[in-house]
Amino acid sequence: MVRFENVFMRYDGGPVILRDVSFELEPGSFHFLTGGSGAGKSTLLRLMYLGARPVSGRVHLFDRDISKIRRSERPAMRRRVGVVFQDFRLIPHLSALDNVALPLRIAGTREALIREHVPELLAWVGLSGHLDALPATLSGGQQQRIAIARAVIGRPSLLLADEPTGNVDDRIAIRLLYLFEELNKMGTTVLIATHNESLVRRFDHPRLHLEGARLTRATVRGATVSAPAGAAARPG
Amino acid sequence: MWGRNDLALGRDPSTRFLPGLLAVLVYLAVLAAIGGLTALGFVEDWDRRLSGTMTVQIPPVVGAQAEASRETAGERRDAVLRLLRVTPGIADARPLSGADAAALLEPWLGPELVGTLPMPILVDVRLSPGQPLDRDALAERLENAAPGTTLDDHARWLAEAQAIGRSIAATGLVVIVLVSLAAVLAVVFAVRTGLGVHRDEIEILHLIGAPDRFIAAQFQRHTGRLALVGAVIGAVLAAATLAALQWTAARAASGTGPAGLASLLSSIEFGLRDWIALVALPVGAALIATVTARASVLVALARLP
Numbered sequence: 001m002v003r004f005e006n007v008f009m010r011y012d013g014g015p016v017i018l019r020d021v022s023f024e025l026e027p028g029s030f031h032f033l034t035g036g037s038g039a040g041k042s043t044l045l046r047l048m049y050l051g052a053r054p055v056s057g058r059v060h061l062f063d064r065d066i067s068k069i070r071r072s073e074r075p076a077m078r079r080r081v082g083v084v085f086q087d088f089r090l091i092p093h094l095s096a097l098d099n100v101a102l103p104l105r106i107a108g109t110r111e112a113l114i115r116e117h118v119p120e121l122l123a124w125v126g127l128s129g130h131l132d133a134l135p136a137t138l139s140g141g142q143q144q145r146i147a148i149a150r151a152v153i154g155r156p157s158l159l160l161a162d163e164p165t166g167n168v169d170d171r172i173a174i175r176l177l178y179l180f181e182e183l184n185k186m187g188t189t190v191l192i193a194t195h196n197e198s199l200v201r202r203f204d205h206p207r208l209h210l211e212g213a214r215l216t217r218a219t220v221r222g223a224t225v226s227a228p229a230g231a232a233a234r235p236g
Numbered sequence: 237m238w239g240r241n242d243l244a245l246g247r248d249p250s251t252r253f254l255p256g257l258l259a260v261l262v263y264l265a266v267l268a269a270i271g272g273l274t275a276l277g278f279v280e281d282w283d284r285r286l287s288g289t290m291t292v293q294i295p296p297v298v299g300a301q302a303e304a305s306r307e308t309a310g311e312r313r314d315a316v317l318r319l320l321r322v323t324p325g326i327a328d329a330r331p332l333s334g335a336d337a338a339a340l341l342e343p344w345l346g347p348e349l350v351g352t353l354p355m356p357i358l359v360d361v362r363l364s365p366g367q368p369l370d371r372d373a374l375a376e377r378l379e380n381a382a383p384g385t386t387l388d389d390h391a392r393w394l395a396e397a398q399a400i401g402r403s404i405a406a407t408g409l410v411v412i413v414l415v416s417l418a419a420v421l422a423v424v425f426a427v428r429t430g431l432g433v434h435r436d437e438i439e440i441l442h443l444i445g446a447p448d449r450f451i452a453a454q455f456q457r458h459t460g461r462l463a464l465v466g467a468v469i470g471a472v473l474a475a476a477t478l479a480a481l482q483w484t485a486a487r488a489a490s491g492t493g494p495a496g497l498a499s500l501l502s503s504i505e506f507g508l509r510d511w512i513a514l515v516a517l518p519v520g521a522a523l524i525a526t527v528t529a530r531a532s533v534l535v536a537l538a539r540l541p
Contacts, residue, residue: 050443050541052541053541071538074541075446075448076445079444081445083443083444089436090440091242091437093244093247094244098242103444103445105240106444106446150444
């Protein structure tokens with residue numbers, strides 16, 4: 001599904017964000033991605049949703065080397081990846097319903113189906129009464145749930161979530177994790193970047209850990225980690 | 237799906253000037269086009285009417301010369317007509333009546349002078365199609381038949397009129413090209429500003445898998461709609477201006493008679509070519525705006541990863 005081979009990453013001559021990172025995510029796996037602030041979690045996700053290219057090394061997505069994917073093929077590949085951005089990235093003038101419907105509209109889904117499925121999903125994330133609300137009128141946690149709904153509405157093959165529970169209470173966080181697990185059971189590969197240690201402990205899924213720009217620790221189940229020298233890998 | 241506008245471009249102030257600007261540009265383009273087409277129409281009309289015709293002018297014999305020649309104007313006219321009617325290549329030769337000739341000269345000389353000045357005799361000559369005519373030999377024989385008689389095949393006048401008409405048409409074309417260029421530049425500016433204003437939303441659409449054409453379609457649809465509204469307004473205003481001009485000319489013509497410039501202008505009829513220009517220019521302007529918007533967005537999006 002996803003394979004990193006000796007990936008180095010930095011932005012415009014800045015500090016190295018990722019150093020010699022190698023791992024592979026098997027299809028249908030569920031992982032947490034942990035690490036301190038600035039450890040490179042968001043950048044690692046960004047490489048996966050084709051938001052950037054590595055300085056060196058190879059990133060394979062859906063068995064394709066992303067450096068060799070033609071530009072015209074990229075939108076279709078991105079539509080197979082659902083992303084929950086850390087800053088939500090909702091379109092401010094669109095209602096909750098229209099924000100969530102965007103991936104479906106881009107994919108050309110019939111409006112009748114959109115009107116059926118989107119309210120259903122928004123109800124599932126606890127926003128049934130806010131279909132027409134603009135993001136600015138909603139709390140951070142509600143915006144985050146809209147972002148999650150937008151990421152999962154198209155049933156992506158790969159779901160990447162960057163701190164998806166950072167703005168919600170524990171009850172909602174657990175509910176959202178169950179949503180991700182449901183998707184995972186239907187075949188979606190899930191990778192969740194989070195600071196929330198209690199959440200990681202509560203859900204028994206393997207983790208990838210970034211520290212000092214390196215993938216230093218990993219519990220391996222469904223993931224193959226080629227840790228660099230000195231890095232420890234232990235089975236979960 | 238493609239009819240939606242997810243970028244709220246309608247709220248974007250950077251494109252609000254487009255309808256007004258396009259209205260002005262199309263207004264100018266329509267006037268330039270109709271002016272050029274009218275000039276070409278005149279040239280074609282004159283060419284059609286004058287080809288195959290000639291005018292023979294028998295000047296009046298006045299003063300001592302008249303007494304010496306002891307010829308009357310009627311004898312000179314009859315001699316010329318006899319010659320013309322037996323010349324191979326000439327189908328018909330008819331003298332204009334004194335009243336017709338006076339009517340032609342009256343707008344320039346005034347009614348008082350026309351009545352008192354000695355008038356030349358004009359003979360309208362029609363040539364036989366496909367039958368050659370030796371004009372130089374005919375001119376020489378006319379001079380012998382009635383000294384001073386001249387032969388005018390309108391070639392020089394027509395050449396000058398054609399040159400002027402084509403210059404006007406070319407100027408109209410240049411105006412249309414410049415107007416198109418101005419429209420393209422205005423749209424490029426508006427779209428670039430719009431891309432800057434909506435950069436964040438465009439990046440979101442891009443990252444969640446929107447193809448470039450999906451984003452470009454939103455810009456092209458919005459820009460095309462604004463341009464079409466402006467262009468139609470410009471075309472309607474131009475048509476109203478032309479109608480007003482023709483009405484004014486018709487009123488003025490009633491005072492100057494059939495040979496005046498106002499009469500010429502009021503005689504212009506809105507032909508098929510003019511209607512095509514009136515419809516095609518606003519549609520073309522909207523198309524140019526749409527295509528330019530699409531191309532500008534696609535070029536800008538090509539820089540995204």
